[in-house]
Amino acid sequence: MKLLIIEDEQGLCESIEKYFTGDGSICEVANDLQSAREKIALYEYDGILLDIGLPDGEGFAVLEYLRSTGRNDCVLIISARNSLDDKIKGLNIGADDYITKPFHLAELKARLLAIFRRKAFGGTNTVIHKNITVDLLSRNVAVDDKDIIFTKKEYDILLYFIANKGKVISKNAIAEHLWGDEMDMLDSFDFIYTHIKNLRKKLFDASGLDFITSIYGVGYKFT
Amino acid sequence: MKLSAHYNKASIIISVSVLLVSGIVYYLIINHIARQQLDSDLSEEVAEVMEYVDVNHRLPKSIEFDEDVTSFVKTNSATFNTVFFDTPYINPKEKETEPGRAVSALVKAGGENYIVTIVESRKNTEYLIQIISIITLALTAVLLIILIITNRYILNGLWRPFYKILQQVKGFNIADTRKAEIVQAKVDEFQELSDAVSKMSSRVTSDYQGLKMFTENASHEMMTPLAVITSKLDILIQDESLRSDQFSQITDIYSAANKLARLNQSLLLLVKIDNNLMPETEALDIKAVIMEKAQQFNELIQNKNITVDLNLDNLEITASKYLMDVLVNNLFSNAIRHNIAGGKIRIKTLGSKLSFQNTSLHPALDPLTIFERFSKGKTSEGTGLGLAIMKNICNLYDFQLSYRYIDGMHSFEIYF
Numbered sequence: 102m103k104l105l106i107i108e109d110e111q112g113l114c115e116s117i118e119k120y121f122t123g124d125g126s127i128c129e130v131a132n133d134l135q136s137a138r139e140k141i142a143l144y145e146y147d148g149i150l151l152d153i154g155l156p157d158g159e160g161f162a163v164l165e166y167l168r169s170t171g172r173n174d175c176v177l178i179i180s181a182r183n184s185l186d187d188k189i190k191g192l193n194i195g196a197d198d199y200i201t202k203p204f205h206l207a208e209l210k211a212r213l214l215a216i217f218r219r220k221a222f223g224g225t226n227t228v229i230h231k232n233i234t235v236d237l238l239s240r241n242v243a244v245d246d247k248d249i250i251f252t253k254k255e256y257d258i259l260l261y262f263i264a265n266k267g268k269v270i271s272k273n274a275i276a277e278h279l280w281g282d283e284m285d286m287l288d289s290f291d292f293i294y295t296h297i298k299n300l301r302k303k304l305f306d307a308s309g310l311d312f313i314t315s316i317y318g319v320g321y322k323f324t
Numbered sequence: 325m326k327l328s329a330h331y332n333k334a335s336i337i338i339s340v341s342v343l344l345v346s347g348i349v350y351y352l353i354i355n356h357i358a359r360q361q362l363d364s365d366l367s368e369e370v371a372e373v374m375e376y377v378d379v380n381h382r383l384p385k386s387i388e389f390d391e392d393v394t395s396f397v398k399t400n401s402a403t404f405n406t407v408f409f410d411t412p413y414i415n416p417k418e419k420e421t422e423p424g425r426a427v428s429a430l431v432k433a434g435g436e437n438y439i440v441t442i443v444e445s446r447k448n449t450e451y452l453i454q455i456i457s458i459i460t461l462a463l464t465a466v467l468l469i470i471l472i473i474t475n476r477y478i479l480n481g482l483w484r485p486f487y488k489i490l491q492q493v494k495g496f497n498i499a500d501t502r503k504a505e506i507v508q509a510k511v512d513e514f515q516e517l518s519d520a521v522s523k524m525s526s527r528v529t530s531d532y533q534g535l536k537m538f539t540e541n542a543s544h545e546m547m548t549p550l551a552v553i554t555s556k557l558d559i560l561i562q563d564e565s566l567r568s569d570q571f572s573q574i575t576d577i578y579s580a581a582n583k584l585a586r587l588n589q590s591l592l593l594l595v596k597i598d599n600n601l602m603p604e605t606e607a608l609d610i611k612a613v614i615m616e617k618a619q620q621f622n623e624l625i626q627n628k629n630i631t632v633d634l635n636l637d638n639l640e641i642t643a644s645k646y647l648m649d650v651l652v653n654n655l656f657s658n659a660i661r662h663n664i665a666g667g668k669i670r671i672k673t674l675g676s677k678l679s680f681q682n683t684s685l686h687p688a689l690d691p692l693t694i695f696e697r698f699s700k701g702k703t704s705e706g707t708g709l710g711l712a713i714m715k716n717i718c719n720l721y722d723f724q725l726s727y728r729y730i731d732g733m734h735s736f737e738i739y740f
Contacts, residue, residue, distance in 0.1 A: 116555035174637035317571035
């Protein structure tokens with residue numbers, strides 16, 4: 102994937118770049134509106150991560166530019182403002198999704214892949230990882246063509262894991278992905294443990310492979 | 325006691341006493357004048373007697389003097405000073421005794437000395453004095469009534485701007501961005517007061533707005549560094565060569581960053597509610613909202629083995645769906661978080677009241693302070709803003725939120 106990160110915070114850019122590049126994607130960075138416009142005018146991107154608050158203007162200008170030139174790049178807004186108005190405005194002028202700072206890189210990647218799948222692959226509604234096939238429309242998961250029944254949470258975790266395969270995902274990131282802002286309880290870690298244990302067991306029973314590695318209590322890795 | 329009542333009291337006491345004193349003085353003066361008038365009448369009568377005696381050289385008959393009673397007494401003394409005195413007067417026609425005024429003087433007739441005494445009725449002058457007194461009293465009464473009425477109406481009219489300003493001050497809401505209407509007063513003092521109050525309120529309001537703006541900006545500005553922390557941690561844990569104790573420290577940093585982010589979001593939400601920057605309101609059934617949340621929290625409820633006792637009727641309210649979600653969410657998460665394993669949550673509606681009760685190990689809370697920002701139990705993992713947010717949401721829509729501790733259960737009640 103070819104990505105453009107439009108973000109003025111250097112530390113954040115570096116993290117995003119590092120996380121996505123490890124996956125074989127190519128990342129380019131623009132720190133302000135001016136350089137973002139130049140890059141967009143020159144190249145096409147599979148995905149654009151767009152910060153709204155830039156030093157020389159609002160990131161909405163990028164969306165307007167894309168729309169005015171009839172481009173259909175995937176745009177994910179990264180904003181420090183959890184404002185409904187901004188969200189609506191962004192989505193109305195062509196953004197595909199909106200994520201509020203602070204976010205986990207795993208979440209960012211899962212969201213970006215989701216919109217990329219939806220947009221770029223049009224009809225492709227299956228996600229394949231090794232011998233696991235996930236049908237996104239029917240929410241059906243099959244391992245070696247054998248259907249496995251997952252609960253909604255297990256299914257969500259599986260998709261999240263596949264999007265971030267090979268990466269260590271923190272329990273915080275998983276908790277936020279599953280429950281969002283609504284759960285601010287440490288108890289949620291216990292639930293994650295239970296869900297992942299069940300997921301791991303179901304996958305192991307069906308394929309004889311262990312996909313999930315626990316990393317020292319900090320999180321999990323899906324391979 | 326109102327100022328006008330104080331003023332009325334003082335002015336009535338003063339005017340009544342002045343009128344009383346002046347009434348007495350007035351009475352005395354009139355009495356004195358009337359008496360002098362009578363005396364001069366009597367002197368004239370005496371002079372007439374003298375003249376009669378000079379002309380006729382004999383004493384006149386009593387009948388010749390209209391209604392006055394005249395008597396002559398022979399005396400041996402050659403000198404007698406004329407005296408005036410009060411004496412009863414017997415009306416010769418009606419044979420009634422009336423107050424009278426008399427004069428005694430020496431008359432010489434035919435070489436004899438007589439003392440003539442003429443008594444004149446004082447009835448007419450008494451009557452005059454009475455009439456004058458009644459008129460005076462009536463005037464006094466009228467004056468008093470007019471005084472009271474004018475005091476009441478004029479003072480009330482004069483003070484009206486003051487009460488208007490007072491009303492404004494009482495109803496002053498710091499979060500209200502509408503400008504207070506400037507009261508126009510004819511009285512300079514009130515005009516000054518009104519100007520001062522409106523200046524003060526606009527200054528306070530703008531300071532408060534500035535503070536809120538600051539809170540909002542500060543919270544937003546903190547989100548980016550927090551995003552950097554979180555993303556750096558996400559990168560850091562990819563390094564599997566780290567030791568297990570380092571991972572455990574990273575977990576702690578994650579938790580702290582997460583808590584900070586939540587705190588920020590809660591502060592921002594509070595500011596938004598204060599500023600009334602919330603999405604449109606819509607008609608909602610609170611029962612549906614609660615059922616939906618109960619579903620979401622099902623996992624947590626089951627995990628703690630909590631029994632949920634739902635007794636809900638449809639209860640239609642008008643509010644923002646988002647805020648009602650936050651409200652019910654906070655109710656549920658508090659009821660679960662502070663509950664005991666195997667505990668109970670009782671949710672019921674009664675008329676327009678929703679009550680949320682839960683068992684807990686915590687003793688009764690102080691209903692006066694729990695809704696304050698950052699007031700929380702020592703063991704609480706929350707931000708300390710949850711209840712403050714609930715309170716603000718309820719205030720926004722004029723719902724009444726209260727806390728009670730009944731039958732060993734913490735009970736939050738909302739009157740919609």
